[in-house]
Amino acid sequence: MVIGLSVVSLVLLSVYFRESSGGGLHRLQSTGASVLYPFQVAADRVAQPFEDAAGWVGDVFGAKSENERLRAEVERLRQQVVQNQTAVRQNVELRRLLRYRDGPAFPRDYVGVAARIIGRTPGQFEQQVVVAAGSDTGVALNDPVVTGDGLAGKVTRVSRRSSRVTLLTDETSAVSALDLKTNAAGIVRHGVSSGTSLVFDRVTKADVVRPGDVVITAGWRSGRLASIYPRGIPIGAVTYVGQLDTDIYKQIEVDPFVDFSSLDSVIVLVEKPAGKAPPRVPRKGRR
Amino acid sequence: MTADVAKIGLLVFVAAVLQVAVFADVTVLGGEPDILLVTLVAIALRRGPIVGAFAGFFAGLLLDVSLLDTLGLTSLVLILVGYWTGRFGETAAEGRRWAPYAAVAAATFLYLAATLVVHFLIAAPAPARAVLLETMFQVIVLNLLLAWPVYGLVRRLLPGRDPVTLSGGAGVVG
Numbered sequence: 001m002v003i004g005l006s007v008v009s010l011v012l013l014s015v016y017f018r019e020s021s022g023g024g025l026h027r028l029q030s031t032g033a034s035v036l037y038p039f040q041v042a043a044d045r046v047a048q049p050f051e052d053a054a055g056w057v058g059d060v061f062g063a064k065s066e067n068e069r070l071r072a073e074v075e076r077l078r079q080q081v082v083q084n085q086t087a088v089r090q091n092v093e094l095r096r097l098l099r100y101r102d103g104p105a106f107p108r109d110y111v112g113v114a115a116r117i118i119g120r121t122p123g124q125f126e127q128q129v130v131v132a133a134g135s136d137t138g139v140a141l142n143d144p145v146v147t148g149d150g151l152a153g154k155v156t157r158v159s160r161r162s163s164r165v166t167l168l169t170d171e172t173s174a175v176s177a178l179d180l181k182t183n184a185a186g187i188v189r190h191g192v193s194s195g196t197s198l199v200f201d202r203v204t205k206a207d208v209v210r211p212g213d214v215v216i217t218a219g220w221r222s223g224r225l226a227s228i229y230p231r232g233i234p235i236g237a238v239t240y241v242g243q244l245d246t247d248i249y250k251q252i253e254v255d256p257f258v259d260f261s262s263l264d265s266v267i268v269l270v271e272k273p274a275g276k277a278p279p280r281v282p283r284k285g286r287r
Numbered sequence: 288m289t290a291d292v293a294k295i296g297l298l299v300f301v302a303a304v305l306q307v308a309v310f311a312d313v314t315v316l317g318g319e320p321d322i323l324l325v326t327l328v329a330i331a332l333r334r335g336p337i338v339g340a341f342a343g344f345f346a347g348l349l350l351d352v353s354l355l356d357t358l359g360l361t362s363l364v365l366i367l368v369g370y371w372t373g374r375f376g377e378t379a380a381e382g383r384r385w386a387p388y389a390a391v392a393a394a395t396f397l398y399l400a401a402t403l404v405v406h407f408l409i410a411a412p413a414p415a416r417a418v419l420l421e422t423m424f425q426v427i428v429l430n431l432l433l434a435w436p437v438y439g440l441v442r443r444l445l446p447g448r449d450p451v452t453l454s455g456g457a458g459v460v461g
Contacts, residue, residue, distance in 0.1 A: 002340045012359030032352035043308035120311035124418045157355040164355040171412040
């Protein structure tokens, strides 16, 4: 029985790997993800006030002392405060995303699809999240994903109503990048440690890079080939520059602008189809 | 029997949704609690290796579907975890009140190690140092904290055969 189940798993694994992204199992998974989507969203919504309450309760216990009347009032107001804080936090986050989407720094050939994060893979293995926007809203494979602060990652799997985003801090991520001041070119990828620091690799010793310099996406184009990331999206600031006699490249560390530990919402950059109307994109947050 | 299947299905479903949408956000010193794994361990301890393996298959499938992960990957690992825990419950754990905790700690290690191996085999990221040295201890501690309430709940929902005594029971040692 157990061997049978294991064989079924192996068959699923093999077929899933072999088939294209439009294959039967992928379609089945997409349908399954759509069925699970409302449950994920509901659980996320239910948990949000509790997460905020945890932080709020910490502050309350840190205060010196309260008399009985104030305690009763605090009790009454607690629920209201938690709800307000949740709304304010979401509001601030979404306003920041909207400001970025409507601002001059937003890439011209793209429309932004704002999406909440509704799931995370186990962080020990991969730095990936599931967002509440899928092919229904025009999201496609390899679409860049940003926040108001800068580049967050790219879409690596798409279902109808949700997509999987591989973050910049994942082991498999790499972005061609430039030093905004000096134009030194290289590749930004995950750091050696398991934290969120990045390295700006493949920068030759002849190039000039200084601590504090801002690193942006290079957005190169070579004939019909082009980077999936548009030029000019901020990635992070250089924190360390070093070089060894034995190494042909500089050793540069970059602190990303995006706070990956508290990522709540993102914008997926959907390329405007040439000569066609842009895909249906909601003007507000997806939730 | 049918009621049991429905309860186990519901338990696994709720745990999977909670894991993906809520518990994956909780990070303590780099470790994340895994309520789905703890629930699976509790089910396997209560109902044995075959049910444990089936529950593991179902749990893995739910996780892979909701996270748009490679289908079958997590199922394969959780079948192993469910089966092993069930066998542990039938043999070494009988009557021992510490058994759920030992099972959760061992199953967490088994799950992380097996996932690393499977990831390595399919050329997916397999950061062994980060998983085994930097976060495993935290994950085990967090899962142990979940073990008491989760096992208590599962014992209430799946009464009857009681191979393991969690606390206060007159467990027979031997």
